[in-house]
Amino acid sequence: MSQLSIKTEGLTKQFGKLLVVNNVNLEVPKGHIYGFLGPNGSGKSTMIRMLCGVLEPTDGVGEVLGYDVKREPESIKQRIGYMSQKFSLYEELTIKENLDFYSGIYGLKRKESRQRQQELIELSGLVGRENQRASSLSGGWKQRLALSCALLHRPELLILDEPTAGVDPVSRRIFWDIIKQLAKDGVTILVTTHYMDEAELCDEIGFIFFGNILIKGKPAELVKKHGVRNLDDLFIQLVEEQENNPLKGGGLTYV
């Protein structure tokens, strides 16, 4: 059996009476790209925050890289890379200064930091731009710099929450080429996206609708099984089915 980077059983999060993540079972093997899809407000970021060890689940269990999300969140935080839509860069600092800053946060030694920065600058195509300020970079370059910052400490698991929102198609393609290369090198990737062309590039996807995982599996197999033309059609079909179901409707549940 392959090694699992993420395993959850019945993972649940309520904010007061609002049920945001309901009983989610997830298994992500090492080196896989797992895509989390679902409408706005469905609980994707909440699920991610629990897996990063920054939000305590209400119920259920979760293991990330072998560490328990409730008991060992600090061990998880040190070992994962995380990147959000907002990129968390220092706009006034140059590319190199941003990388230096994050190296410091991760406690990299000088020589190690220099070597790793060089590798990442090459991987992300930022060669020659090292002294350019982050504020002057276009969306695609900023995104690749943020990815490099998240990879400085060689995380075994990279969690990406809508990393390509607002980025042009060419930059999105370059970004995904990097993601695929990382997975090939054994890094596990958990990514949320609203783009179905990106979902197709995942080894497996899970479709979450207001707290509940409705379907999961390999993209091509899901399309075949549901007799639809593509993931776009499947996504729309699932949402419509839910919205037309008087017992469920659209929206989160109060318990």
Ligand SMILES: Nc1ncnc2c1ncn2[C@@H]1O[C@H](COP(=O)(O)OP(=O)(O)OP(=O)(O)O)[C@@H](O)[C@H]1O
């Ligand atoms: N700290 C909180 N307290 C109360 N409600 C919250 C809290 N954090 C998130 N929520 C609610 O949980 C729901 C799910 O939010 P979440 O951000 O997980 O959705 P999402 O699937 O990531 O959506 P999007 O695609 O828009 O990013 C939302 O209704 C949100 O308002």
Ligand SMILES: [Mg+2]
């Ligand atoms: Mg979100």
